[in-house]
Amino acid sequence: MNKLISLISAVAIGLSVSVAVNSSSDAAIAAEVTSRIAPAGTLCMSGQGCAAAPVAAAPSGPRSGEEIYNSKCSTCHATGAAGAPKYGSDAWAPRIAKGIETLYVSAIGGFMGMPAKGMCFDCSDDEIKVAVDYIVKGGQ
Numbered sequence: 001m002n003k004l005i006s007l008i009s010a011v012a013i014g015l016s017v018s019v020a021v022n023s024s025s026d027a028a029i030a031a032e033v034t035s036r037i038a039p040a041g042t043l044c045m046s047g048q049g050c051a052a053a054p055v056a057a058a059p060s061g062p063r064s065g066e067e068i069y070n071s072k073c074s075t076c077h078a079t080g081a082a083g084a085p086k087y088g089s090d091a092w093a094p095r096i097a098k099g100i101e102t103l104y105v106s107a108i109g110g111f112m113g114m115p116a117k118g119m120c121f122d123c124s125d126d127e128i129k130v131a132v133d134y135i136v137k138g139g140q
């Protein structure tokens with residue numbers, strides 16, 4: 001009989017312990033569920049405290065003529081592909097003789113086999129001009 005009582009009390013203690021454990025993990029589960037079913041995004045109007053300062057794109061600044069030449073123009077002008085006057089060659093002499101402004105216009109707007117802006121679609125006109133300056137300098 002004593003054994004039975006101690007067995008029952010052991011079971012009772014065990015149950016209450018497990019209930020205690022369960023109730024604390026219930027809270028944890030509830031918190032977990034709440035976080036999982038929370039909306040994926042929150043609406044935050046500009047000017048509200050929750051709105052972070054707008055992230056300004058870091059201005060990279062205009063690229064140098066050498067950078068533009070190396071990344072864009074050299075595709076044709078380093079090798080003479082498509083009949084392009086080769087960088088550093090005397091093929092530039094008659095072109096340089098046309099005057100730098102004419103070369104700017106050709107490079108920006110395109111000229112015969114030379115595509116507009118040398119296909120540098122994100123180049124500003126000024127970046128194309130410094131690239132022309134760089135090429136012309138190499139051809140003198």
Ligand code: HEC
Binds near residue numbers: 083135
């Ligand atoms: C897809 C090839 C190609 C690329 C890329 C290219 N060019 Fe050219 N470029 C040519 C060809 C071909 C010519 C010669 C056109 C002709 O006279 O028939 C030329 C000619 C020129 C001329 C001389 C134009 C004239 O009036 O005589 C300049 C200046 C020039 N390119 C600048 C550039 C610059 C600057 C870049 C880069 C931003 C560039 N090119 C990229 C093919 C290219």
